[in-house]
Amino acid sequence: MTIRREDVLRVAELAHLELEEAELETYRIHLDEILAYIGKLNALDTSDVEPMALGFDARGGKAAAGARSQLREDVVRPAEISEAVLENAPEARPPYFVVPKVIER
Amino acid sequence: MSVWRRWSVAEIRESLRKKEITAQELAAEFFRRIEQRNPELNAFLQLSPERALAQARRVDQMAARGEDLPALAGVPVAVKDVISTRGVRTTCGSKILEDYVPAYDATAVERLEAAGAVILGKTNCDEFAMGSSNENSAFGPVRNPVAPGRVPGGSSGGSAAAVAAGLAVAALGTDTGGSIRQPGAFCGVAAMMPSYGRVSRYGLIAFASSLDRIGPLAARVEDVAAVLGAIEGRDPRDATSQDRPPGDYRAAPDVKGMRIGVPEEYFGQGMDGEVRARVEEAIRQMEALGCRRVALRMPHTEYAIATYYLVATAEASSNLARFDGVRFGLRVAAPSLSAMYRKTRGRGFGPEVKRRIMLGTYALSAGYYDAYYLKAQKVRALIARDFSRAFEQVDLLVTPTTPTPAFRLGERTADPLAMYLADVYTVTGSLAGVPGISVPCGNTAAGWPVGLQIFGPPFEEARVLQLARAYQNRRGDA
Numbered sequence: 208m209t210i211r212r213e214d215v216l217r218v219a220e221l222a223h224l225e226l227e228e229a230e231l232e233t234y235r236i237h238l239d240e241i242l243a244y245i246g247k248l249n250a251l252d253t254s255d256v257e258p259m260a261l262g263f264d265a266r267g268g269k270a271a272a273g274a275r276s277q278l279r280e281d282v283v284r285p286a287e288i289s290e291a292v293l294e295n296a297p298e299a300r301p302p303y304f305v306v307p308k309v310i311e312r
Numbered sequence: 313m314s315v316w317r318r319w320s321v322a323e324i325r326e327s328l329r330k331k332e333i334t335a336q337e338l339a340a341e342f343f344r345r346i347e348q349r350n351p352e353l354n355a356f357l358q359l360s361p362e363r364a365l366a367q368a369r370r371v372d373q374m375a376a377r378g379e380d381l382p383a384l385a386g387v388p389v390a391v392k393d394v395i396s397t398r399g400v401r402t403t404c405g406s407k408i409l410e411d412y413v414p415a416y417d418a419t420a421v422e423r424l425e426a427a428g429a430v431i432l433g434k435t436n437c438d439e440f441a442m443g444s445s446n447e448n449s450a451f452g453p454v455r456n457p458v459a460p461g462r463v464p465g466g467s468s469g470g471s472a473a474a475v476a477a478g479l480a481v482a483a484l485g486t487d488t489g490g491s492i493r494q495p496g497a498f499c500g501v502a503a504m505m506p507s508y509g510r511v512s513r514y515g516l517i518a519f520a521s522s523l524d525r526i527g528p529l530a531a532r533v534e535d536v537a538a539v540l541g542a543i544e545g546r547d548p549r550d551a552t553s554q555d556r557p558p559g560d561y562r563a564a565p566d567v568k569g570m571r572i573g574v575p576e577e578y579f580g581q582g583m584d585g586e587v588r589a590r591v592e593e594a595i596r597q598m599e600a601l602g603c604r605r606v607a608l609r610m611p612h613t614e615y616a617i618a619t620y621y622l623v624a625t626a627e628a629s630s631n632l633a634r635f636d637g638v639r640f641g642l643r644v645a646a647p648s649l650s651a652m653y654r655k656t657r658g659r660g661f662g663p664e665v666k667r668r669i670m671l672g673t674y675a676l677s678a679g680y681y682d683a684y685y686l687k688a689q690k691v692r693a694l695i696a697r698d699f700s701r702a703f704e705q706v707d708l709l710v711t712p713t714t715p716t717p718a719f720r721l722g723e724r725t726a727d728p729l730a731m732y733l734a735d736v737y738t739v740t741g742s743l744a745g746v747p748g749i750s751v752p753c754g755n756t757a758a759g760w761p762v763g764l765q766i767f768g769p770p771f772e773e774a775r776v777l778q779l780a781r782a783y784q785n786r787r788g789d790a
Contacts (some may be wrong), residue, residue, distance in 0.1 A: 225658030258689030262508030297643035
């Protein structure tokens with residue numbers, strides 16, 4: 208498959224990235240090359256394989272047994288860091304972040 | 313403290329206990345070294361002298377009262393700049409976070425300080441930990457202190473360089489596809505990626521959540537073990553961190569009768585002849601220690617890079633969506649919200665980060681999810697199966713860390729695929745979730761360090777460290 212300029216524009220739009228004209232062509236070439244390389248995965252039959260979504264391997268031996276995600280109790284605990292958090296904002300009016308107008312009329 | 317010495321964790325503890333030094337003097341000495349060498353090496357992006365000296369003072373007070381000193385008392389440590397430090401600028405090597413000051417500490421940082429470590433500052437890295445040479449930092453590349461003109465490796469290049477140059481006794485790095493082990497190999501230090509789930513990722517600014525791990529680098533394996541012992545363990549703030557008994561990392565390094573697997577696929581095409589020779593010598597040394605060498609196959613190894621660059625970029629495209637100019641970091645003004653997002657991200661991210669966001673977005677986009685992302689997750693399971701099958705036959709696996717020694721600055725920047733292939737021996741273990749360490753195994757004729765990699769089964773860090781330490785002691789230098 209060949210990546211076209213329209214594909215790059217569509218992906219940049221999805222990713223909220225404004226790209227310069229020169230970048231469009233560079234990324235077109237790189238995506239094309241990398242995806243061609245990645246195509247080698249199609250040589251493998253994976254029809255009977257369960258996808259591995261996390262970093263734990265269920266079959267990873269004795270010590271790996273039982274590795275899983277564990278959620279903590281859902282308890283509200285005040286963090287009291289909102290001031291420090293807002294100090295990092297490019298624009299804030301405590302206790303709010305300020306953004307350009309969202310809804311156009 | 314007029315004579316330059318490397319200092320180990322044990323030496324510092326002993327000297328503090330005997331009151332031969334103070335933690336404050338030691339910290340001051342390391343800041344002097346940084347002041348001298350950092351302009352040339354660019355290993356540190358920012359220093360935290362106030363925080364370091366306050367911590368050193370606490371350690372000195374403990375020593376003065378004759379209290380038992382904690383495991384890392386007074387140990388000067390550097391922290392990679394993708395790991396959050398309260399009140400200390402954390403940039404991820406990116407312009408988009410140039411002025412970001414976290415409001416909280418990463419768990420690993422909290423635990424380092426609870427163990428008495430003195431945090432000197434934050435180390436340079438490839439932007440958002442994406443890179444294998446440190447040339448992707450928005451704040452300039454790190455220089456390799458032991459191989460002039462060569463890259464220090466990446467993405468934890470600043471951490472590896474700081475340790476190699478003696479600007480820190482130990483450092484925290486992060487490893488997603490090789491980012492601790494590969495710079496460890498290029499700079500000639502010991503560098504460990506713990507099992508997925510062993511160390512909390514809370515406060516690690518995420519690149520690829522199913523792969524990211526925090527781990528230690530130090531000149532000697534014992535010090536890697538000491539730092540791991542301090543930072544590991546369950547943390548309710550990271551759902552994937554596991555409740556495991558801490559490993560016995562001080563066990564005598566007896567490796568007699570250990571079966572070490574040597575997978576054929578790690579000694580193939582593209583491997584430098586001198587790297588092969590050093591690794592073969594290391595394996596013979598292990599045999600001399602009583603290990604039994606077992607040849608085996610790990611047939612899916614060749615698919616690891618392709619798998620990794622789908623899984624990692626897909627997760628990155630999602631994780632990096634948070635950098636949008638609203639809550640932190642750079643904002644490029646624009647009349648509408650969506651234009652503000654696009655301009656901020658277009659200008660704030662560097663070329664490699666944008667490339668990976670593009671690739672990951674493409675792989676997750678409508679019509680391609682099954683063909684790319686799901687396919688990669690299935691091949692990932694096959695790669696993990698290679699490991700679990702190997703560990704039915706052997707106790708540990710031994711491979712080179714990288715196919716070549718450190719390459720020249722600028723040598724691979726124009727060719728992303730060539731850069732990705734620098735991680736060909738490390739990404740496998742990242743995908744499988746197993747622990748791995750790189751230990752120095754000598755130099756090439758030109759003097760460039762070579763790294764030997766040891767993989768163990770999940771949560772068997774103790775065994776990995778045992779062989780690493782036995783081998784290091786047998787080699788008898790550093």
